[in-house]
Amino acid sequence: MNDPILLTPGPLTTSTATKEAMLSDWGSWDTAFNQLTASVCSDLVDIAHGSDSHVCVPLQGSGTFAVEAAIGTLVPRSGKVLVPHNGAYCERVVRILGYLGREAVVLPFGDDQPADPALIGQALADDPAISHVVQVHCETGTGILNPLSRIAGIVASHGRHLIVDAMSSYAAIPIDLRSMPIDALIAASGKCLEGVPGMGFVITRRKVLESASGRAHSLAMDLHDQWIYMQKTGQWRFTPPTHVVAALRVAIDQFKAEGGQVARLTRYAENCATLVSGMRRLGFKTFLDDEVQAPIIVTFHSPADPAYSFADFYQRVRQKGFILYPGKLTQVDTFRVGCIGAIGADTLRLAVTAVESSLREMGVTRFAPD
Numbered sequence: 001m002n003d004p005i006l007l008t009p010g011p012l013t014t015s016t017a018t019k020e021a022m023l024s025d026w027g028s029w030d031t032a033f034n035q036l037t038a039s040v041c042s043d044l045v046d047i048a049h050g051s052d053s054h055v056c057v058p059l060q061g062s063g064t065f066a067v068e069a070a071i072g073t074l075v076p077r078s079g080k081v082l083v084p085h086n087g088a089y090c091e092r093v094v095r096i097l098g099y100l101g102r103e104a105v106v107l108p109f110g111d112d113q114p115a116d117p118a119l120i121g122q123a124l125a126d127d128p129a130i131s132h133v134v135q136v137h138c139e140t141g142t143g144i145l146n147p148l149s150r151i152a153g154i155v156a157s158h159g160r161h162l163i164v165d166a167m168s169s170y171a172a173i174p175i176d177l178r179s180m181p182i183d184a185l186i187a188a189s190g191k192c193l194e195g196v197p198g199m200g201f202v203i204t205r206r207k208v209l210e211s212a213s214g215r216a217h218s219l220a221m222d223l224h225d226q227w228i229y230m231q232k233t234g235q236w237r238f239t240p241p242t243h244v245v246a247a248l249r250v251a252i253d254q255f256k257a258e259g260g261q262v263a264r265l266t267r268y269a270e271n272c273a274t275l276v277s278g279m280r281r282l283g284f285k286t287f288l289d290d291e292v293q294a295p296i297i298v299t300f301h302s303p304a305d306p307a308y309s310f311a312d313f314y315q316r317v318r319q320k321g322f323i324l325y326p327g328k329l330t331q332v333d334t335f336r337v338g339c340i341g342a343i344g345a346d347t348l349r350l351a352v353t354a355v356e357s358s359l360r361e362m363g364v365t366r367f368a369p370d
């Protein structure tokens, strides 16, 4: 196949087996499909070690749909939400809160600074009206990893609720619901599970979901209603993304066969190390320090050389078979390269070669940002 390699954080490059899983048609009422949904949901809870306390509610749509549904269903309309903010996906949470009319308090950090658990604790102590914290785990805008375990501990010690956007970390970075007090964990089919995009899911504490009846602002986004209906019938409310679920089933089987979260993290860490060392050898600089970099997506400073333009660079790398990602920062000129998907370190090595030859073709001689 001549598909380009997607070095983006979803959609990403999937395995042949995952693509082949989409060659069948499934009836949404049929027992076979209901069993598929149930088995996927059960595995999704297990991956976060939540089967004693949490349930999984799947939702049609991209990851943002699930974030919006979780906030709309789980945060009371009178709730007040603290958002530790260090990037574009944190900003998206703030926008969702605005649309839903939930009061937001932003706790700003630099784009290259992880959220500080002590400052989160201070903000909660200062404002007893804050009922919830919405924390982005890996902020995909830069690739920074926020210290989830310590944040979960602080939020719980203040008696508040924690909702986590774990979209780009779930299944790769350790998350353990037995030791981390988290009310809801949000992720999607098309990220580190290496499925195809089209299904989000929320792994939520059963008790919290049970008390969330009638709260959602929207029928389609009502996770409580989706869960009740699914428990009663085994079916999704409204047309399910059948092929996405079938592909996810096969993607999870491969995830387990590979060795689960630990093996996935090991592979992504190798991908990331190969990418970063290769790019540094060329003279590139990463935006983040290594200590806070998650092995999911890496932000690089653009070369300062006047012969560089991202559009031209992108097209040339694309012709060599790799799809890069533009930067998401407003203050500095950057681009991003993903480390996730059904790819290994060899692929990242080839990508670095494609980056180098593309820039040489353009006449770029200095790859450093200054």
Ligand SMILES: *Cc1c(COP(=O)(O)O)cnc(C)c1O
Binding pocket: 009, 010, 062, 063, 064, 065, 067, 089, 136, 138, 139, 140, 165, 166, 167, 168, 188
């Ligand atoms: C991918 C992602 C989302 C969801 O984005 P969609 O474009 O709706 O799939 C949300 N949060 C983070 C951190 C993500 O990486």
